[in-house]
Amino acid sequence: MTTTEPAGPPPRRGRGRPGYDQAAILRAAVELFNRKGYDATSMGDLAKELGLTKPAIYHHVTSKEQLLGQALDDALDELTAAVTAASGEAADRTAHERLREVVRRSVEVLVAHQPAVTLLLRVRGNSEVELAALERRRWLDDRLAALVADAVAEGALRDDVPPTLVSRLLFGMVNSLVEWYRPDGSYDRAMVADAVTAIAFDGLARHAS
Amino acid sequence: MTTTEPAGPPPRRGRGRPGYDQAAILRAAVELFNRKGYDATSMGDLAKELGLTKPAIYHHVTSKEQLLGQALDDALDELTAAVTAASGEAADRTAHERLREVVRRSVEVLVAHQPAVTLLLRVRGNSEVELAALERRRWLDDRLAALVADAVAEGALRDDVPPTLVSRLLFGMVNSLVEWYRPDGSYDRAMVADAVTAIAFDGLARHAS
DNA sequence: CCTACCGATCGGTAGG
């Protein structure tokens, strides 16, 4: 991880002019891409946001698409780590246990890396970069669907709904976090992870217990 | 409702040239907006899709933004009807019953009007048209959250998760349908509505019964 | 000579 300073004026380095590094530009770009949409955001918008000129941005970055690609790779790396950490090395744990852990870890990644994941979930496949991201995302979806299928086969989950449908609805709920979650809002990370897990596995209805 | 002909070559009207009407152009536009994103779709793309020239499109349509606004209004009208039909006229039904019906009706609207609703769910607020749509959408979200709160207060739903959080996760799951549902796919409308309702209220876990 | 930038403008394309 790079140092994550709070947003604000560019840090002064040495006695030169204020300077941004690649990471700071990427953060600002992702924030803008999410607020306005990738295509609706111009490099001029990004420059204005940073208080730079457009050419100054190209001193740090090779293209708009590269910024997108890096954000998507960040999100995909985190999600892949979450899925492989929880779903790999079966043996000693049931599919049901691994699925619960994947859900919890996914929520944590969504919350911790919300901007990048939000961008990922909106990708349409309009370029090579986007198509590559969609392919990695499909791989993740397949892993998750397989895990759900295992948990159903194991007898831990209801079998009156097709596993692929269960998987889509479950991770549809998880992914919907990016639409409203705000790190400074009323709910902290653990609370959201608990709520998602509880509702997904036990339902909204009041418990019989 | 206008006549909904299957997609295909433009219908011949009388002895003139092949002609599109506003509704046909709107359908094609919404399909493109969803496939590539609104901003990434040019009016030239739409013209090519329809086999027309760009100016020919402007014979039927006043602006790109107007096409967006009409699609968003369609989606919002349908969703508003679903919510008011199910949640209004309380008296004889519990909040829990009304909530279940809203969920079911919402799923049906999403499936029946998927292209327009998909567009709605991706709106970022980049223009007056989009801001107006977001405002109507917020009104719907508030109605849904109130209904969930009533059902919790009634004792029908679990009270260990804040009602606003429950509402967001529940309709996050419902709305995620637009990301993958295909009318020609393996699941029909009723099956999806049943699955969503069952999973949402009773959870993924196998029943004790 | 480096870094971090600027004013101006490139070739193309947007909506209309």
Next chain:
DNA sequence: CCTACCGATCGGTAGG
């Protein structure tokens, strides 16, 4: 419904 265009703005780069 087309050919022929407009004002503006796009992502990206020139020299200094």
